[in-house]
Amino acid sequence: MRINKWLSAMGICSRREADRYISEGKLLVNGEKASLGMEILGKEEILLDGKLISGKGHKKEKPKPVLLKYYKPRGIICTTGEKDRGKNVIEAIGYKERIYPIGRLDKDSEGLLLLTNQGDLVNQINKASGYKEKEYIVSVDKPVTKEFLQEMSSGVYLPELERTTRRAVLWQDPKLPKEIQRRQFHIVLTEGLNRQIRRMCEALGYEVTRLKRIRVMNIELGKMKPGEYFEIKREELELF
Incomplete structure (x- = not known):
């Protein structure tokens, strides 16, 4: 089995994170630095960032499946690389099991983030990218x-990516006070380009002042407060 797939199946990290650990030289297999695409049996002595995660002296247990919904506050980052500055989401939650985020929210954004230790679930969600709705409330710097x-x-055509974004669903909430309603809208996306909403708004001459994700597929943020998280069952997540 490829080492990134094994790490994901064991709930240690996502495949993407595993590849990053390998590129950064943080993963050792039998004393040697791991390489991208490396095949293993799972019996080798494996160290991640100096910590033994497989081999002699390590009690190998597949962790209990975990799926969390979390209200990520602004200022918390979703990556854990050495170059990242600021408190990351794993440190912020302090969960007892090793977990990792499904997708990302940029540092200046807030709202619903799903986290898990189930690599196959991450793969299923990624495969469903064309159907994976994400809903946001967006505030901008001038009237819409x-x-x-x-x-x-x-x-919207994004010249830096040389592509046009997919069609999206937008609306404004008529229940809000007029002053707020004029500068705020809801948007539902089915793709996840880096800083997509901010880039779309910038391309049209607007600046995002607040961005809050309130739904991922059928899972809603609801009345959660920043920093709160709840365990949910995998069966609650409607992938297709």
């Missing part, structure tokens, strides 16, 4: 126009 909403929903 009908033309802006139309352009956002039709897809």
Whole structure:
């Protein structure tokens, strides 16, 4: 089995994180630095960042499956690399089991984030990327126009990526006070480009002042407060 897949199956990290650990030289197999795509049996002595995770003297137990929904506050980062500055999501939660985020929210954004130790679940969700709805509440620096909403929903060309975003669903909440309603909208995306909403708004001359994710597929943030998390059952997550 490839080492990144093994690490994911054991609930140690996602495949992407495993590849990053390998690239950074943090993963040793029988005393040698692991390489990308390396095949292992799972019986080798494996150290991750100096900690024994497999081999003689290590009690190998597959962890209890965990799936959390978490309200990520602004200022918390979703990556754990050495170059990242600031408190990361794993440190912020302090959960008893090793977990990792499914997808990301940038440092300046807040709201719903799913975390797990189930590598196969992450793969299922990634495969469902074309159907994986994510809903956000977005506040911007000036009044929203009908033309802006139309352009956002039709897809915005991002020159730095040389592509146009997928169509999106947008609306404004008529229940809000007029002053808030004028500068705020909901958007539902089915793709996850890096800082996508911020880039779309910038391309149309707007700046995002607050971005809050309130739903991932059928899981909603609800009345959770920043920093709170709850365990949910895998069966609650409707993938397709």
